[in-house]
Amino acid sequence: MPRPRQRKSTTNRKEEKRLKREQEEKEAAAQLEREKRARERKTRMEWDALPTASGSGAGGRGGIPDPDALPEPDPDTKAYFKRVSEQIDEMTALRQGKRETQWIVNDDGEEVEEELEDERPLLLRSALESLSGHEVALAGDHETSVVLEQMLYAMDDFAKRVLLDRFTGQFERLVKHRHASHVLQTLFELAGETVDRETRGNVAPAPSSAGDAASDLPTMTALLVSVLAELLPTLSALIYDPFASHCVRILLLVFSGVASSSADPKSRSKKSAQFRKGQTASLGKNWLSDDVSFTKDAKGKGKAGSSSSAASQRFATPSEFADALKALYAALDELDTSGVDHAGHALPTAVVAGEGVRRAALHEVAGPVMRILVELEALQPGGWAPGGWADRVLCGLVRQVAEANGSPAAPVPGASNANDELREEYLAGLLRHPASSPTFEMLLKLAPKPVFDALWAAFFVGKAHRLAANAVANFVVAVGVARLDAAQLADLVKELQAIAQERRGEWIDNYRTGVLRALMESATRLGACEGEVSQLLLDTFGLETDEERKLVVPCVLTLNRYIHWKKLASGATPDPTTQGSVLLQTWLRMHAPHNQVVLDSVTALPFDSLLALSRSATSSHILDTLLTSPTVPPRALRAFIMSLLGHYHTLADDRIGSRVAERCFASADVYLKDKMAQSLFEQQNDLQRSAYAHFFARKLELPLWGRRRDDWKAKMARLTQEEKERARAEQQGDDAPAQAAQAAAPAAAAAAEAPQRKKKRERKADEVDEIFASAAAGTTAPAAGSKAKKARTEDEEAERAAKKARKAEKRAREQQQGMDDVLAAIKASV
Structure with a gap:
């Protein structure tokens, strides 16, 4: 039996602290000495340390110059382009959404308003002229590469072709460079739109000042094909490079005709996207345009920036791209046929093909390339094919399912047992590895129903109690639960009910709630097992009696089981969690009466707790869902809105609470809106003085309610009906009328205000004016004029x-x- 650990004495602890302090002082002195020697070496100006033509010192790496290094830009050129970036930001900020005008006197002596000439095109033209001959150096610099990306979004198609042509012969060095790879990535993204226009017959002509040499400039289609031809010999190694891999991903999408965006997680890493957010506001949009809608794509909210599917937008591609894409696939097939991996290690010989592809799918850098290949294969008319990219990642499962369903796919002799053993070992690691688990998630999303059923039965049935508790695999399980049918969902619920309550409670304690959320979403989508799923959550949190279930909202929101909630000190208020808020929102979207337990818990909250709920950015979404979910019973909705009467002025006096109050008013019928206005009429002065509540008071239109109550009710009834019709149109997917109405609303408001602004200058038209107006239109109808005069009278x-x-x-x-x-x-x- 080992001896118990003895406590150190005070003298020993002091001695250890003294020795540690002396060691730190010695290390600090040694560091100062090393820095001093480094400064002395810099002042000696050794001849062998001079920069070479490649931009690196001769002794930078064992006396051998770096062959992939790029030349440094000239200091004057670098300073000029930094100034260009500052001028772009200044001009864009001044002209954002407005036109600059000036008053001048014309030849007749009259003052007229003239729009000032936009200087941004002149600035771009001057910068492009200065760029000539410095493209490679500027692309490889940390600061000027961002400026070059900024200019790319404003270049026309001809300028992009010129820039891409100037990079010819340097692409292998550029794609592996830390900064130049981002420039090429942006250029390849924008080149897809240029190819689309060229395929439709709209080839950008050369400007008149370009000269005769510009007529020989290749098209963007030919330039991209030459880029791929230059990268093909080393393509199987480039997908493992942390910088070149992103360029390969974009080229895959462009040659397949799939739109890409800088905000798409498939094309840029999280670090790159975060860096772009902190850069200039004009990075990621055409800064020559005053249209503010360009910022949507820069933030990832536009159509091309969504990551829902690769088929969200397709480009027209020429016939040359089909041959180039085949050559690209053939180059990536060398991952399996070369016999060695990217590090030069020999691959094991096995019956199961695709060892190199599976190694790449497990890799942190090459994995996204494999995901794009599998996704592009799913977009083909035949979908996943035996022997394709997905089949190799799944260790022959696609072929095996095709053979079981009577498909004419040729079987591979002696490969069945080897496939099963390798698949169980490989996919189990793919499932639990942080870098490769997104690949498994994508496979579950895109797999055909027979392949998905085989995956679910082999890797998830009977293993949910372990996978749902895993820090990585629980996300994959949640994706799989979202695709279950009613029978599979019922079996999964029974399996989870058989797990001990304490074991399931550990999911809550460790903030792993993805499987429970996916269960509720699937039960709501299928309309099956909703009662069992709701009871499973109550049992997991330990809420059994009716009195305990009144604590559903505070317990789930803070992810505290009932046994832990009871141990909290009196007056303690745990912080709300995002996972708990999402769980409650999903629970409220379940069909009645399965969401009644959450509604009863909200009703049981005292007003102080409800006020704190509405003033939190995390928990206020629960009230938003309660007010907008179509599955909440109307009686419960009316009861909740009525319970807040007399407190709306307090609720609205907050940045977040005011939005909750507005949501309550928007969800109420005319009777409840009238009650809300009646309760707030005496506090309208306080509402107007509040920094946040005056927005809520503007929607209520309390002065109109006080003067003409019937007119106020009629107006609110009309607005409520319009809102219902708009919501119905959006649910049906036909939101074109709503968008047209929204687009026409500003014009109608401007037209309504225009006569009021010019009321003093214009006189009222009389009968004579109407007669002359009808004559000018080609009609002289006195009867119409008399009718109009009678109606006006x-x-x-x-x-x-x-x-x-x-x-x-x-x-x-x-x-x-x-x-x-x-x-x-x-x-x-x-």
């Missing part, structure tokens, strides 16, 4: 009558108020 009379009625009502009110004051004075005197 009737409208004016009705308006005058309404005005007289309002004046009489106001006069009666004033007289009544005067009589009340007189009676009050008499009573006071008595």
Whole structure:
């Protein structure tokens, strides 16, 4: 039996601290000495350390110059392009969404407004002229490479072709460079749109000032084919390079006709995307345009920036791209046929083909390339084929399923047992590895139904209790649960119910809730097992009795099981978690009555807790879902809105709470809106003074409610009906009328305001004006003019009558108020 650990004495601890301090001082002194020697070596100007033509010192790597190094840019040229970037930002900020004009006197002596000439095209033309001859050096510099990317978004098709032609012969060095690879990546992304236009017959002509040499410039299609031809010999090694791999991904998408974007996670790494966010605002959009909608693509919210599917947008591709794509696939096939991996190690000989592809799928850098290949294969008319990229990653599973279904795919003799053993070993590692688990997720999403069923039965059935608790595999399981049918979902629920409550509780304690969320989403989508799934969550959190279930919202939101919630000190308020908020939102989207337990818990919260819920950026989404989910019963929705009457002014006096109050008003019917306005009419001055609540007060239109309550109700009823129709159109996928109405609304508002602005200058048209107007239009119809005059007279009379009625009502009110004051004075005197 080992001896118990003895506690160190105070003297020993002091001695250890002293020795540690002396060691740190020695290390600091040694570091200072090393820095001093380094400074002395720099001042000696050794001849063998002079930079070579490649831009690196002769002794930079054992006295051998780096063959992949790029030349350094000239200091004056570098300073000029940095100034160009600053001028671009300044001009873009000044002209964003507006035109600069000036008043000048014309030849007739009249003052007219003239739009100033935009100087940004002149700046771009000057920068392109200065760029000539310095393209490679500027692309390889840390600062000027960003400026070059910034200019790429504003270049026309001809300028992009010129730049790509200047890089000819340097592509292998450029794609492996830390900074130049990003420039090429952006250039390849934009080249896809140029190829699309060229394929449709719109080839950009050379400018008149370019000279005769510009007529021999190849098209973008020919240039991209030459780029691929230059990279093909080393393509199987480039996919493992941390910088060249991104360029290979873009080339795969471009040659396949699939649109790509800088915000797409398939094309850029997280580090690169984060760096671009911190750069200039004009990076990622055409800064020559004043249209602010370009910022959507830069933030990844546009169509091309979405990562939903590679087929979101397709480009027209020429016939040359089909042959180039075959050559690209043949070059990547060398991963299996060469017999060695990227590091030069011999691959094991086995019956199962695709060893090099499976090694690449496990790699952190080459894995995204394999995912793109599998995704592009799924877009083909035949889908995944035996022996294809997906089949090699899945160790022959596609072929095996095709043979089982009677497909004419030729079987491989003696490969069945080897396939099964290798597949179980390889896919188990693919499932749990952080770098390769996204590959397994993609396989589950794109797999045909028979292949998915085989994967689910082999790797997930009976193993959910282990995989759902794994830090990496639980995300893959959640993706698989989203594709289950009703029978598979019922079997999975039974399997999870058989797991011990404490074992499932560990998922909550470790913040691994993806499987539970996916279970609720699949149950809601299929309309099956919703009661069992809801009961499974209650059992996992340990909420059994009706009194305990009133704590569903605080327990799930903070991811505290009931046994841990009871141990919290009185008055302790744990912070809400994003996972808990998403769980409650998904629970509220379940069909009634399976979401009633969450609604009852929200109703049981005191107002102070509900106020804290509405003022948190994480938990306020729960109330948004409660107010907007179509599965919430109308009675529960009305009860929740009614419970807040008298508190809306407090709720709206917050940055986030004001949006919750607006959501309550938008979800209420006309009767509830009238009740809300009635409860807030006395506090309208306080609402107007609040920095946040005045937005909410503007939507309520309390002055109109106080003057003409019936008109206010009619207006709210009309707005509510329009909102319902718009939501119905969006649910049906036919949102074109809503977009047209939104686009026409500003024009209609401007047209309505225009006569009011010019009311003092224009006189009212009379009958003579109408006759002349009809004559100018080619019609002289006095009857129409008389009818218009009669209708206008009737409208004016009705308006005058309404005005007289309002004046009489106001006069009666004033007289009544005067009589009340007189009676009050008499009573006071008595």
